[in-house]
Amino acid sequence: MTSNNKDKQTIVEYIQNWSRKHSLFVMAYGTGCGAIEIPATMTSRYDAERFGIRGAATPRQADVLLITGYLATKTLKRVIRVYEQMQDPKYVIGFGSCTINGGMYYDSYNTINALDRYIPVDVYINGCMPRPEAVISGFVQLQKQIAEGTANNAAKYKENLEWYRANQKKIIKNWRMPDYNW
Amino acid sequence: MEDLGIKIIGALLTVILAFTVGMTYGGIVRKLTARVQNRRGPVIWQNFLDLLKLQSKKTNIAHGFMGHMAPVWIIISAGTVLMFIPILNGNLWFPNLTFHGDLIFLLYMMVFGSLGMALGAGQTGNPNSAIGVTRGLSQMVGFEIPFVLALVALMVQYKTTSIQDIMDIQAQTGTWMMFANPFAFLAALFASLGMFRYSPFDIVGAPAELASGPVSEFGGKYLGTMMSGGSIFAFIKLTLYVDLFMGGAGFGTGILATIMGLGILLLKTFSLYMVPVFYGWISPRYRTEQAIRYFWGWPTALGVIAVIWAIF
Numbered sequence: 001m002t003s004n005n006k007d008k009q010t011i012v013e014y015i016q017n018w019s020r021k022h023s024l025f026v027m028a029y030g031t032g033c034g035a036i037e038i039p040a041t042m043t044s045r046y047d048a049e050r051f052g053i054r055g056a057a058t059p060r061q062a063d064v065l066l067i068t069g070y071l072a073t074k075t076l077k078r079v080i081r082v083y084e085q086m087q088d089p090k091y092v093i094g095f096g097s098c099t100i101n102g103g104m105y106y107d108s109y110n111t112i113n114a115l116d117r118y119i120p121v122d123v124y125i126n127g128c129m130p131r132p133e134a135v136i137s138g139f140v141q142l143q144k145q146i147a148e149g150t151a152n153n154a155a156k157y158k159e160n161l162e163w164y165r166a167n168q169k170k171i172i173k174n175w176r177m178p179d180y181n182w
Numbered sequence: 183m184e185d186l187g188i189k190i191i192g193a194l195l196t197v198i199l200a201f202t203v204g205m206t207y208g209g210i211v212r213k214l215t216a217r218v219q220n221r222r223g224p225v226i227w228q229n230f231l232d233l234l235k236l237q238s239k240k241t242n243i244a245h246g247f248m249g250h251m252a253p254v255w256i257i258i259s260a261g262t263v264l265m266f267i268p269i270l271n272g273n274l275w276f277p278n279l280t281f282h283g284d285l286i287f288l289l290y291m292m293v294f295g296s297l298g299m300a301l302g303a304g305q306t307g308n309p310n311s312a313i314g315v316t317r318g319l320s321q322m323v324g325f326e327i328p329f330v331l332a333l334v335a336l337m338v339q340y341k342t343t344s345i346q347d348i349m350d351i352q353a354q355t356g357t358w359m360m361f362a363n364p365f366a367f368l369a370a371l372f373a374s375l376g377m378f379r380y381s382p383f384d385i386v387g388a389p390a391e392l393a394s395g396p397v398s399e400f401g402g403k404y405l406g407t408m409m410s411g412g413s414i415f416a417f418i419k420l421t422l423y424v425d426l427f428m429g430g431a432g433f434g435t436g437i438l439a440t441i442m443g444l445g446i447l448l449l450k451t452f453s454l455y456m457v458p459v460f461y462g463w464i465s466p467r468y469r470t471e472q473a474i475r476y477f478w479g480w481p482t483a484l485g486v487i488a489v490i491w492a493i494f
């Protein structure tokens with residue numbers, strides 16, 4: 001996406017983005033082993049809540065979808081459903097090498113390799129597994145993008161829906177998904 | 183005519199006050215909870231940021247008519263109930279539509295918001311919502327009994343069903359109700375634990391268990407509106423308790439008197455608010471039947487003692 005619409009924000013957009021930046025409800029989809037770092041990030045030692053980051057239990061309330069690690073082909077279907085149930089603007093953070101290129105499961109028969117072929121990813125956090133410092137730095141990166149108004153991947157998903165759907169259907173053979181009005 | 187103008191401005195001011203105080207208290211509790219857990223925690227105005235974010239969501243999903251109505255219902259009933267609560271005693275700025283019997287009226291109106299929520303949550307069709315609603319209604323059956331017993335004790339003791347009268351009696355005798363009928367106060371205090379839904383009684387929202395219960399299908403502006411309504415309701419309950427048991431607040435209509443009255447009100451409501459919060463920090467969550475058994479145990483017994491105390 002274009003990164004230089006920073007100065008094109010109106011004052012309302014600026015305020016909206018500022019509030020979005022400081023209030024991130026996170027839907028932590030604990031797919032892989034990396035999920036074990038999330039409790040450490042949220043609790044007293046690293047305390048992500050001081051950035052306004054807070055857990056959300058349902059996709060309807062969430063702003064950020066956190067994919068923590070390898071994604072089994074079976075889980076992908078649920079992840080797509082969760083992503084599509086989230087309300088705009090929504091962001092995705094890919095967490096760990098497994099979401100970037102498959103990591104140590106690169107040749108596994110039942111995991112996907114690159115997450116951003118199936119849903120658009122705003123920020124990747126590398127490492128196997130990333131420490132809480134890295135997770136927080138990923139969130140700060142996302143906050144920066146939100147403040148600049150460049151984190152609009154949800155729109156990109158809608159624009160390129162056919163490409164994403166084709167990729168998704170390649171993995172999910174029995175495609176029986178409800179239609180969403182988003 | 184001028185009188186009406188003042189009343190309308192006063193009503194708006196009251197809603198703004200209740201909203202601001204309720205939201206800020208929520209933020210303070212989040213901060214304090216974080217400090218208790220040895221965290222730095224969010225900023226005190228975090229709830230306002232959350233609300234602003236929720237209101238600036240671009241898409242908002244609704245699940246039909248009641249789904250639309252539920253947040254509206256909550257905020258309207260919050261506003262209505264607020265108009266019947268004397269915020270400051272003898273202050274003309276805050277509308278106080280008190281009448282004889284308003285205590286009974288309030289008992290009915292206060293559950294109106296939860297009812298709207300129940301209907302709205304029912305229409306979303308989410309099983310978590312349905313479980314949350316049944317839990318919420320069961321819990322309400324639990325804590326309403328000691329609460330009503332406490333209020334009945336007050337009504338019997340002073341032969342009045344008007345909040346204003348009870349405040350006046352306290353002002354005249356110089357004794358707060360919490361000392362004049364301590365059992366009623368204790369029963370009501372126990373009931374407030376369930377009303378505020380902090381920890382042992384957070385069985386309705388039940389994070390990590392019910393996926394936030396009744397609101398699990400509400401996001402964006404719907405959730406934001408519900409949050410505002412909930413904050414106003416928190417202020418309402420606190421002010422009602424202060425009015426009934428702690429002598430209310432307020433000295434007169436002058437500017438200085440109003441500011442002082444508000445200061446006293448905030449002090450009293452905040453200290454009252456800390457009771458469920460403190461209790462929440464040290465208790466794990468109850469199951470539904472444990473919660474009901476809790477309320478039907480000592481709190482109800484205290485309520486019965488309060489009524490007997492009031493009669494004799």
Ligand code: SF4
Nearest residue numbers: 032069096097098128
């Ligand atoms: S990146 Fe490493 S830690 Fe994370 S899910 Fe993959 S194998 Fe596990």
